[in-house]
Amino acid sequence: MTMSRTFLRPAARAARSPRAVLWALLLTTAVLAGCSTTRTVEGDVQTHTRLAAATLPLGYRIERLPSQQGTDFEPIARLAAQALERAGLRPEGAQAPLVVQIGVQASSVQRVDPWGPSPWGWGGWAGTGGWGVRGIWRMGEPTPLYRRAVSLLIRDARTQEVVYETSAVHEDVWTVDPALYGVLFDAALAGFPNPPAGRRQVRLPYPPPAAAAASPAAVQPAVVLPAATR
Structure with a gap:
């Protein structure tokens, strides 16, 4: 017990020190600044195609489901149309x-907090006033895990046969709606009309919305990896 008291007292004094508080604030600012850099969206993509020998460009029209008739679906339809155009399809x-x-x-x-309830009191070690490891890095409850998914089903208009089926799923603790869907549509259409076989990971940079709207060329080429490399 004597050793425990000797150990905790310096830690408590350090936590109450203005210098310790200043360093903690600077560290938090640096972390937040790093989060503002360009993100990479990784989509879990699965595709099945019967258009491998097709010649681009191909003409298409979007058929909306009954639940997609409202104006609130317009941004999603527009993002899908932009991705289809970048893949070599043209509205006709x-x-x-x-x-x-x-x-x-x-x-x-x-998500469940992997640290669990702190055995040393709130926010870190006993007596540190919340400036322990948990106090700096885990302020509040864990961020929820967001799941966003898109799919595209392409049929032959004459026979109604499905000739292309693709989907992309992204899970992360951050989300930007609806712009993130545009990146996922690009991931789902990577390699169209003859994509790599099997399940794969497609990584795309998340472009600034203004740049992506101004020029389709602002979206950089996809990086395709086997699913096993995750």
């Missing part, structure tokens, strides 16, 4: 040879 109205159906999903799950 009612006479288009291909029909595209769009799917989007959004969900979140509350």
